[in-house]
Amino acid sequence: MGAERLQEIGQELRRLRAAAGLSGVRLAAKAGVPQPTVSRVETGRRVADPGVVLKLFAVLELGPAEAGRLAELVEAAYAESPPRRVDAGVSFRPGAAGELALGARVVRVFESAVVPGLLRTAEYAAEFGDGLAGGESERLAVLDGDRRLTFVVAEAVLRTWPGSGECMRGQLAHLLAVAERSNVRLGVVPGSVSLGRTPLHGFTVYDDAAVSVETFTRELTLTDAAEVGEYVEIFEGFERAAVFGDRARVLVEAAARDLDETLGSIH
Template sequence: MGSERQERMKALGVRLRGLRTEAGLTGAVLAHRAGVGQPTVSKVENGRMVPSADVLDRLARALDLDESTRQEVRDLLVAVETASDAVEAPEPQASVVGALDEAVRSARLVRSFGCVVLPAMLQSAEYARHVFGSAPDATPEAVGRAVAARVERQSLLYEPGRESAFVLTEAVLRTWPGSPALMLAQLDRLLAVESLSTVRLGVLPWRRAVPVMPRHGFTLCDRAAVVVETFRNERASDDSAEVVAYEETFRQFEAAAVYGSEVRELLLRVMADFRDLDSSATR
């Protein structure tokens, strides 16, 4: 069971989806008419995102709602904004997977920056298990489902017509959960992913100064939305000014990173360090 706020978000989403269906519109058509990203329509209708008053008004105009129905959906939004956010034992995938999942699935260009934790699309199953297992009130069953969903989504890396770009700090490669053996397997996966024609992987070596202080990780989905990592969850936004700001930040990190053979050499050096740690642990 979710919080009062989550339940009211779902109610708002169900009502908007019903109005869209009555108007005979697809989510894509509604998004185009309203001037918002398609992931926004999907997340709002599924109760995973609270629209701003401006976005709600755009959707209402695109649906050609009469004034009484517009007021009804405005009241539903007010109800969401004033509801309690207390949550009863959230499952990890509700807080960590949900915000990113649909945005990534619908995007043809995904750009992720990581400063401590690996981006979701690069995580091995065991690494992801530690990520989800660290969530408050995590249960083995919920963690298992979250890991399965994350691994399934990673098949998008191999789809023709999609492009993925990742920039990591060297700190990401050296911040390790579990054991050195886990990280050896994770780094081996990064070597395999780096070789894909659909993927561009860059690393900011510790020997280079960063162009911007990396405060948190984030993922850009096309040029329509950004998902920002916080301590407890992930926050999705399609605010155009915010997306542009994160695009510029990503470009700065991207320009400072190393690629290709330099990344492979760096990964191999880090793997050698983890092998030394692994050997020390087994003596």
């Protein structure tokens, strides 16, 4: 019964949204929720908080009777349908990120402190200890495909050195070489620019279907539509803060010069 009520809620929201002349994107913006949340509700799926559903109906400026009827429907649906498992939409399966990258048409990557996995040289990977030193062929397969890849890194990535730092010479040169590929965009967020939102970790978005996060101990994959939508919005904000093309190259080359000077003073 709860599932049927969720479907009814979705149909009502779609009908009322269309009657108000709003797109799903516009309704999400007015309600202050990610756009995938609107799609999730309209397709009859449960969201974590029924208050979000009520918020969507509230911005449609309904009459008291209609608003009350829908509030009762939402309350009944969420009382009858099973609560969402806390681990729904989360996977810890090793190797999932590589499979997602090979199957995606659009890959968007952000890192705040380390070189993105897809751009790491074997030497950097070995120093970093990510266990991927032997996976260079897989990385090249992703880069060589016809998918579009956008990498956004904080300037700190260019100046954070694993091990002795010797691997960074080849790593920085590799970044510049990869940036020349027609299907790749490399952006750098200058250290003097505020991101607006503090990055807690790096992440990769595959199309609009999944997000992977590399932690100290494992690889985490998120597939919940609302969560993926939020990560897309976060990435777009970081992308707007970045510089691309020649301006990005200048920052990479400056980091390379500083690296040579520092290593030279050590040795």
